[in-house]
Amino acid sequence: MLKKRVWQILLAVLLLGSLILTACGGAAEEAAPADDAVEVFSWWTGGGEAAGLEAMIGIFNTEYPGTEFINATVAGGAGTNARAVLATRLQSGDPPDSWQGHAGQELIGTYVAGGQIEPLNDLYEAQGWLAVMPETLIPLISQDGNIYSVPVNIHRANVMWYNPAILEANGVAVPTTIDEWFTAMDTLQAAGVTPLALGEQWTQMHLMETILLGSLGADAYDGLWDGKTAWDSAEVKAALDNFAKVLTYTNSDAASLSWQDASQLVVNGDAAFNVMGDWAEGYFRELGKAPETDYGWAPVPGTVGVFQFLSDSFTLAVGAPHPAGAEAWLTVAGSKAGQEAFNPIKGSICARTDCDASLFGVYLQSAMDDWASNKVSGSLTHGVVANDSWKSEIDTALGLFMADMNVEAFQTALVAACVASGPCQ
Amino acid sequence: MFKNKDRYLSIILISPSILAVLIFVYVFIGWSIRVSLSKWKGLLPDYTWAGFKNYLALFSDPRFAVDVRNTLIFTGVFVIGSIFLGFLMAVMLDQGLKGEGFFRSLFLFPMAISYIVTGVVWRWLMNPATGTRTSGLNLLFTTFHLDFLVNQWYTTPKWGMAAIALAAIWQMSGYTMALYLAGLRSIPIELREAARIDGASEIQIYRRIILPLLTPVSLSALIILGHMSLKVFDLIIAMAGKQLPLDVPSIYMWQTTFDGLFYSRGAAISILLLISVAVLIIPYIRYTLREEE
Numbered sequence: 001m002l003k004k005r006v007w008q009i010l011l012a013v014l015l016l017g018s019l020i021l022t023a024c025g026g027a028a029e030e031a032a033p034a035d036d037a038v039e040v041f042s043w044w045t046g047g048g049e050a051a052g053l054e055a056m057i058g059i060f061n062t063e064y065p066g067t068e069f070i071n072a073t074v075a076g077g078a079g080t081n082a083r084a085v086l087a088t089r090l091q092s093g094d095p096p097d098s099w100q101g102h103a104g105q106e107l108i109g110t111y112v113a114g115g116q117i118e119p120l121n122d123l124y125e126a127q128g129w130l131a132v133m134p135e136t137l138i139p140l141i142s143q144d145g146n147i148y149s150v151p152v153n154i155h156r157a158n159v160m161w162y163n164p165a166i167l168e169a170n171g172v173a174v175p176t177t178i179d180e181w182f183t184a185m186d187t188l189q190a191a192g193v194t195p196l197a198l199g200e201q202w203t204q205m206h207l208m209e210t211i212l213l214g215s216l217g218a219d220a221y222d223g224l225w226d227g228k229t230a231w232d233s234a235e236v237k238a239a240l241d242n243f244a245k246v247l248t249y250t251n252s253d254a255a256s257l258s259w260q261d262a263s264q265l266v267v268n269g270d271a272a273f274n275v276m277g278d279w280a281e282g283y284f285r286e287l288g289k290a291p292e293t294d295y296g297w298a299p300v301p302g303t304v305g306v307f308q309f310l311s312d313s314f315t316l317a318v319g320a321p322h323p324a325g326a327e328a329w330l331t332v333a334g335s336k337a338g339q340e341a342f343n344p345i346k347g348s349i350c351a352r353t354d355c356d357a358s359l360f361g362v363y364l365q366s367a368m369d370d371w372a373s374n375k376v377s378g379s380l381t382h383g384v385v386a387n388d389s390w391k392s393e394i395d396t397a398l399g400l401f402m403a404d405m406n407v408e409a410f411q412t413a414l415v416a417a418c419v420a421s422g423p424c425q
Numbered sequence: 426m427f428k429n430k431d432r433y434l435s436i437i438l439i440s441p442s443i444l445a446v447l448i449f450v451y452v453f454i455g456w457s458i459r460v461s462l463s464k465w466k467g468l469l470p471d472y473t474w475a476g477f478k479n480y481l482a483l484f485s486d487p488r489f490a491v492d493v494r495n496t497l498i499f500t501g502v503f504v505i506g507s508i509f510l511g512f513l514m515a516v517m518l519d520q521g522l523k524g525e526g527f528f529r530s531l532f533l534f535p536m537a538i539s540y541i542v543t544g545v546v547w548r549w550l551m552n553p554a555t556g557t558r559t560s561g562l563n564l565l566f567t568t569f570h571l572d573f574l575v576n577q578w579y580t581t582p583k584w585g586m587a588a589i590a591l592a593a594i595w596q597m598s599g600y601t602m603a604l605y606l607a608g609l610r611s612i613p614i615e616l617r618e619a620a621r622i623d624g625a626s627e628i629q630i631y632r633r634i635i636l637p638l639l640t641p642v643s644l645s646a647l648i649i650l651g652h653m654s655l656k657v658f659d660l661i662i663a664m665a666g667k668q669l670p671l672d673v674p675s676i677y678m679w680q681t682t683f684d685g686l687f688y689s690r691g692a693a694i695s696i697l698l699l700i701s702v703a704v705l706i707i708p709y710i711r712y713t714l715r716e717e718e
């Protein structure tokens with residue numbers, strides 16, 4: 001009887017011990033094995049992103065054969081999970097050497113404010129990147145004259161996709177101003193076509209930012225984010241009225257559609273227009289659709305000559321365990337070879353303006369031309385112009401607006417959001 | 426002597442789990458309360474004292490008002506629907522029909538599925554698309570000319586939450602049925618027979634005898650389902666994603682903390698959630714403990 005008890009206890013202790021061992025084992029693996037290494041943290045775990053990252057790692061390994069590349073990825077769309085993991089690591093003082101983040105205030109507002117990333121001005125100068133990246137890009141990824149990340153790819157937010165056959169059948173030309181757009185959508189609606197395809201809440205914010213840009217113009221739009229344009233002004237009210245009017249042309253089941261579902265409505269002929277970032281183009285190609293026949297593109301009406309961008313970029317951690325390795329990684333990430341390896345696979349354009357155009361498709365070539373010549377503005381939904389707290393407050397205000405369609409209340413909430421988390425005082 | 430030894434052993438054996446619960450549950454509750462009383466916004470901890478500011482702000486926060494309203498709708502539809510349907514199924518199974526075991530498992534099976542899977546399936550079933558893209562239940566209804574049943578489901582303005590509760594009812598009514606079936610089986614057959622001899626109709630038997638005897642079961646069901654509905658998160662995320670019309674406190678907490686970095690506000694929401702669940706659970710635990718004694 002007693003003997004049996006002893007055995008039971010032994011077994012329990014053994015089980016407990018093995019649990020502790022496995023827990024420690026996990027921790028030991030995470031520790032960096034060698035001095036010559038670099039740990040890069042990202043949420044590129046699938047599709048073209050992961051393949052593009054692999055291609056860039058390939059270049060890193062040829063150029064820095066002595067440095068081990070530790071690929072720390074956390075799955076989850078647009079990095080929601082990854083950012084929670086990263087926050088935990090940073091709070092416990094265990095930063096990766098370099099991590100992925102949307103270029104602009106999403107990085108600056110969070111990590112510069114927390115003193116967790118280093119300025120990269122020296123690297124930019126040493127590599128001559130200032131000469132090969134658009135001049136209007138640099139202020140958007142800087143704070144107080146310091147540049148904080150290396151953009152690897154560029155996506156365009158203010159793209160209006162359209163179905164050429166539907167436009168032609170209804171005698172509608174591609175609109176370039178917001179008023180032309182309204183007229184066109186009136187015609188389409190009268191003909192029984194859904195004028196504009198829209199999806200779940202974040203795509204609604206995406207639509208809103210392009211309408212703000214189109215209504216206010218690039219300078220006033222930029223001013224919203226540095227406090228020079230007042231959120232309670234009549235211009236903003238007019239822009240929000242435009243947004244409210246645009247929403248009347250959308251499909252009724254927007255809340256149940258992902259961005260893919262909404263974009264697909266255009267190429268399937270169920271809707272005439274869709275406003276979505278240019279990752280939609282990669283999706284159209286996956287569906288086997290041909291550019292210029294199955295889908296066309298133009299800047300969102302009112303935003304011709306402006307490139308509203310977003311970008312995945314990499315940082316240098318304060319107290320990085322391998323600063324030399326991190327610098328080597330950033331050098332590759334900003335290099336022509338690195339960006340030419342990554343972007344054609346990911347379906348985006350280079351942040352550099354000197355990439356070889358022949359590597360890219362028809363749409364991306366036109367985006368490259370615009371990137372090199374247009375005025376650059378930043379995206380709200382994708383982290384360029386507002387910090388995370390501000391963006392989440394705007395998101396809440398937008399959600400409430402979508403439920404009650406009250407423009408005055410929406411504007412009041414946007415003013416409050418700017419005071420609470422933005423530059424307005 | 427043996428008794429003493431046993432006691433030592435039991436204390437030693439149980440201490441790791443007590444310690445773990447103490448740290449990972451109670452210490453962290455305390456820590457969350459502390460955070461909820463601070464000004465922590467941003468990545469770095471900031472324990473500056475803010476008093477009850479975060480709580481007061483929530484009470485005047487229009488989004489939190491939406492959350493409370495949604496939670497009430499969800500809880501109402503889900504709890505009433507599950508109890509009603511569960512009881513009905515239990516009564517039907519209790520009639521001693523053939524193949525009872527088969528139906529019992531059939532009704533219970535949805536419970537074995539995770540909320541995420543339920544959400545994905547019902548997202549498709551409750552597709553609100555119109556015109557040529559109609560699919561799921563709406564397509565079924567139009568095919569059988571039941572057009573009055575076609576609706577916008579979870580995208581219905583203001584009442585979309587009730588559609589989400591339907592999916593939850595589908596998942597949990599089998600469980601409620603199991604609870605009631607066990608309760609029904611424990612009622613002595615003599616009681617029914619005596620009532621029948623006295624001339625009571627079947628409906629009277631259920632109303633006057635069976636239902637009152639099942640009160641403890643109903644109470645358990647109410648509390649188990651009620652606290653589940655207060656914490657609902659995964660089902661909504663899987664069905665509708667993060668959208669304000671279908672927001673609940675747990676989603677607000679997650680978004681505001683990890684997307685918006687408002688840690689103190691997130692902590693305040695979590696404490697309010699904890700309190701609301703505790704209000705439901707603690708009387709129940711006390712009740713069952715007293716029963717056991």
